[in-house]
Amino acid sequence: MKHILAVIEAGEESVTGVLAGEALRRAARETGRTLDIEIRTAHGVLAPLPDDAPGADDTLLLVGSSGQAGDALAARANRHLTLEAVLADPARALDGLDTAAPAAAPAAKSTAQSTAQSTAGHPPRIVAVTSCPTGIAHTFMAAEGLQEAARQLGYPLRVETQGSVGAGDPLTEQEIADADLVLIAADREVDRARFGGKRVYVTGAKPAITGGAAVIAKALAEATVQPVSGASGGASQSSGRGERAGPYKHLMTGVSFMLPFVVSGGLLIAIAFALGGIHANDATSAGTLAHTLFTIGAKAGFALMVPALAGYIAFSVADRPGLAPGMIGGMLAANLNAGFLGGIAAGFVAGYAVDGLNRLIRLPKTLQGLKPILILPLLGTLVTGLLTVYAIGAPVAALLAFLTEWLRGMQGSSAILLGLILGAMSAFDMGGPVNKAGYAFSVGLIGSAVYTPMAATMVAGMVPPLAAALATRLFRARFSVEEREAGATAAVLGLAFITEGAIPFAARDPLRMIPAMMAGSATAGAISMVAGVELKVPHGGIFVLPIPGAVTHLGAYVVALLAGTVISAVLIGLLMRAPVRAEKPA
Numbered sequence: 001m002k003h004i005l006a007v008i009e010a011g012e013e014s015v016t017g018v019l020a021g022e023a024l025r026r027a028a029r030e031t032g033r034t035l036d037i038e039i040r041t042a043h044g045v046l047a048p049l050p051d052d053a054p055g056a057d058d059t060l061l062l063v064g065s066s067g068q069a070g071d072a073l074a075a076r077a078n079r080h081l082t083l084e085a086v087l088a089d090p091a092r093a094l095d096g097l098d099t100a101a102p103a104a105a106p107a108a109k110s111t112a113q114s115t116a117q118s119t120a121g122h123p124p125r126i127v128a129v130t131s132c133p134t135g136i137a138h139t140f141m142a143a144e145g146l147q148e149a150a151r152q153l154g155y156p157l158r159v160e161t162q163g164s165v166g167a168g169d170p171l172t173e174q175e176i177a178d179a180d181l182v183l184i185a186a187d188r189e190v191d192r193a194r195f196g197g198k199r200v201y202v203t204g205a206k207p208a209i210t211g212g213a214a215v216i217a218k219a220l221a222e223a224t225v226q227p228v229s230g231a232s233g234g235a236s237q238s239s240g241r242g243e244r245a246g247p248y249k250h251l252m253t254g255v256s257f258m259l260p261f262v263v264s265g266g267l268l269i270a271i272a273f274a275l276g277g278i279h280a281n282d283a284t285s286a287g288t289l290a291h292t293l294f295t296i297g298a299k300a301g302f303a304l305m306v307p308a309l310a311g312y313i314a315f316s317v318a319d320r321p322g323l324a325p326g327m328i329g330g331m332l333a334a335n336l337n338a339g340f341l342g343g344i345a346a347g348f349v350a351g352y353a354v355d356g357l358n359r360l361i362r363l364p365k366t367l368q369g370l371k372p373i374l375i376l377p378l379l380g381t382l383v384t385g386l387l388t389v390y391a392i393g394a395p396v397a398a399l400l401a402f403l404t405e406w407l408r409g410m411q412g413s414s415a416i417l418l419g420l421i422l423g424a425m426s427a428f429d430m431g432g433p434v435n436k437a438g439y440a441f442s443v444g445l446i447g448s449a450v451y452t453p454m455a456a457t458m459v460a461g462m463v464p465p466l467a468a469a470l471a472t473r474l475f476r477a478r479f480s481v482e483e484r485e486a487g488a489t490a491a492v493l494g495l496a497f498i499t500e501g502a503i504p505f506a507a508r509d510p511l512r513m514i515p516a517m518m519a520g521s522a523t524a525g526a527i528s529m530v531a532g533v534e535l536k537v538p539h540g541g542i543f544v545l546p547i548p549g550a551v552t553h554l555g556a557y558v559v560a561l562l563a564g565t566v567i568s569a570v571l572i573g574l575l576m577r578a579p580v581r582a583e584k585p586a
Contacts (some may be wrong), residue, residue, distance in 0.1 A: 002059045004028070004097050005049060006037045009064035013083065015039035018153075018217035020063060020083050021046075023090035033094060039153075039443035041220070043555075044452035045123075046153040059097045072214065123155050124180040124220060127171050131162035131186035133252040133259075133436055137493070137500035142185045142208035156214075178419025182226070183219045187436075188253035189316035196228035239443045247348070254313035254347055255440045259538065261308050262446055265301025266536040266549065268293050274548030305447050306334040317351025318358065318380075321372045325380035329388045336393035339400045340444030345392045346384055354380040360469065362575035404448045415452075415529040422453060423460035423525025423564070427517040430464055430499045430506060443538045451534035455551065458497050459528050459560050460521035462541055465494030465501030466561075467520050467568030468513075483508075497541035504571075512575040520568025524560045531556035 006024055008019025028035035030237040032491045039046040058518040062077035065084050078097060086093045123459060128146050132138035143159040150157035173194075176182070182200045184190050185208035192200060201219035208215050272280040278288025281298070309332035313325025326347045333342030354376050363371060407418075425438035434556045439461075472479045472487030479487075486504060493501025506513040534552045537544045542561075544550050 002097070004033060004061060004094060005058050006035060006061040006063060007049070007077075008037065008083070009040045010039055010063070010083070012041075012063070012186040012221075013064075013571045014039075014221050015082050015214065015217045016087070017041055017064065018046070018213050020086045020090075020188040022061075022085055022092065022211075024061075027090040027094055030339060031094065035094070041217070046155070048154065061097060063093075063095065071189050079482065081462060095249040126150065126155055126157040126181045126183055126219075127175055127179040127182040128157060128185065129158045129162060129171070129190050130159060130184075130205060130208065131188055131190055131256075133188050133256040137498040138187065141432055141500060141503070142205040145209045145212035145214070146183065146185065147212075149216055150514035153213060154217060162186070168444075170575045178294060181219055181223055182217065183223075185215065186283065191319075192226055195226045199223040200227055209503065230374055250313050250316040250348070250351065251344065251440065254309040254311075254344070255436070255443065257312035258305055258309040258411045259443070261301050261305045262443055262538050263540075264537065265297040265305065265528045266446060267544070267550070268297030268301060269546055269583035270536050270549035272549075292428075302447055303334065306343035307331045309340060309444075310350065313344065314345025314351035314354065314380075314384075317348070318376075321358065321376035322354040322380060324377045324432045325354055325384045328381050329384035332385060333393060333396070334387070336397055337400070338388075338393050338396040339448050340390070341400050341403075342392055342396040344444075345396060346388050349387050349392070350380055350384040353383045356549045357383075387581045397450060400448065404445070406451055407445065407450045407453065408471065415532075416577065417524035418453065419456045419529030420522045421525075422456045422529075423463075423522035424518045426457055426460035426499060426525070427502075427521035427568075428514065428518075429463050430503050435461070435499060446536065446538060449553075451536055452529055452532060454538055455535035455557065456525040456528040456534040458538075458541070459533075459536055459557060460525040460564065461499040462494045462497050463524050463564040463568055464499055464506070464559060466518040466565045467494075467517060467572060468502045468505040469494065470565055470569035471505075471572040471576075474569060475530060476571040478573060478576055495542050497539055512577075513572060516571035516575055517568050519571055520564040520566075522564075523567050526562025527560035527563060531560070533557045533560070 006021070008017045008021055010020075017039045021039050024035060024037060027033075036049060037047060039048045050560055059078045062080045064083050079093070088369045128138050130142040131147070132142070136324075139161050143161050146157060158169075158171060158175055160169060176194060176198065179198060179368055180194045182198045184192070184200065184202045185205050186452065187203070187205050201223035203215055203219070213403075258567070272290045272294035275293070276285055276288060279285055280290040307327040310330025310333065311323050311327030314322035314329075328347030330343040330348045333339070333346045340343075357376055357379050358371065361371065363375075395585065422438050422442065425434050428434045440456055442457040445451075445453055469487040469491035472484045472490075476484060483505065489507065490501040502517060507518065531553050534555055535549050535550065537547070545554060545557070
């Protein structure tokens with residue numbers, strides 16, 4: 001068989017060119033062909049072929065429009081197709097090329113390539129920031145996706161991960177100054193003040209995980225210049241954005257900053273009950289270590305949960321000027337017993353109020369500095385406070401009280417239904433919007449001392465990666481060697497309540513794998529709810545279960561986890577197809 005070389009002349013259609021290249025690579029893998037691809041865009045040459053290519057054992061496929069270099073290639077190409085033809089049928093584009101006569105005149109190829117490279121300049125220098133609401137799995141998976149895509153494309157790229165413990169490998173001022181593009185792949189708001197004057201492109205974490213090359217190409221084509229923070233101090237990030245964040249992203253930003261308060265407060269309360277029993281909070285226990293730990297966890301950690309949620313929702317909408325109005329609105333909502341629902345409402349009111357005021361108020365340059373530190377916080381707090389006290393607090397408090405009592409009183413079929421719903425949501429998109437919506441609902445209820453939904457959500461979230469790992473052992477023939485090796489990693493991620501560990505398995509055959517995983521997760525969630533399992537800590541998987549007081553009905557919880565895992569693993573084995581083998585019959 002001949003070795004196939006492909007040159008894609010994409011020009012300004014860089015995204016289409018990258019997609020065509022990925023389609024050809026996939027078709028080559030599926031048919032056992034060897035293929036190298038060079039993609040020429042207006043921004044540079046991606047993965048350039050060697051100067052001495054094509055050789056005696058190479059055939060040449062030219063894709064795209066012809067420029068001066070393209071005309072030289074067209075004379076020597078074994079086949080010349082349009083980008084649209086390749087995208088429509090990439091397998092047909094390769095048919096017969098591996099048996100065709102090799103391309104001629106390798107010297108002309110070298111000249112044409114060096115001409116294209118010399119006019120294109122250096123490859124674009126890219127810096128990236130990745131983040132997700134919990135700052136654990138998607139953050140680092142997105143970073144790996146971008147790094148691997150940049151390596152394949154031949155672009156220099158540096159990634160800063162903004163995870164649960166802060167910025168990992170932070171970008172330096174010099175790296176940002178030298179960058180041609182800033183790529184932000186995040187599911188929560190990222191402060192962009194330091195990127196003023198740079199071309200910035202914003203997307204979610206999941207596209208970077210599943211299609212890093214396409215994200216980079218789209219970013220190069222569609223990035224917009226981030227405004228430089230002037231006298232207003234960057235009062236509104238939303239102005240001049242390449243992509244205006246929506247309510248979901250604002251909510252996830254608030255949840256991300258709220259989680260540390262919930263985790264630390266919940267663990268301290270659990271330890272207090274372990275040391276002092278159920279009377280750790282009684283007046284008779286005052287002065288004891290158990291009572292002190294309970295006070296720290298409940299009256300400090302949990303007390304700041306709703307203000308943090310509201311404050312950072314407002315921060316996501318309106319940047320720093322929205323933080324104080326949001327936190328004050330959240331504190332008022334907590335004091336009015338409106339809980340996390342009131343905090344969400346106060347956060348959005350504060351954010352959009354400050355953002356609107358910032359757009360509405362026009363001041364002379366000499367007074368612009370007063371907006372972010374005086375005018376916007378003052379007026380935003382006034383609007384948010386009045387609306388929270390007179391319009392939001394009472395009705396939302398009544399709604400939360402009803403919801404709390406309904407959840408506490410759930411028995412039998414009602415508990416089963418909620419467990420099934422939360423469990424299915426956990427496995428539906430494994431860390432995506434549906435998963436995070438159920439998770440945010442469960443976390444918010446911890447502040448109202450309703451702990452059963454959190455237990456159901458966590459056990460359901462552990463099932464997909466554990467089931468995938470178990471299936472690789474029970475049904476080895478249905479998995480490739482690489483997938484069987486990845487099973488061990490998925491198991492560890494599952495035990496740590498990182499549902500995203502199942503994504504590589506689900507991506508292979510989503511129409512079969514996702515329903516199989518949802519069935520097990522829904523079962524686990526239902527068993528947990530029916531058994532009345534309560535979990536006071538919103539993350540950590542099995543590693544927080546040994547902490548005294550963190551979980552009730554531990555035996556039933558383990559049964560729920562095992563049952564869900566086995567059901568999903570068996571369904572995966574029954575439904576999924578065996579992997580396609582490269583070998584062909586003679």
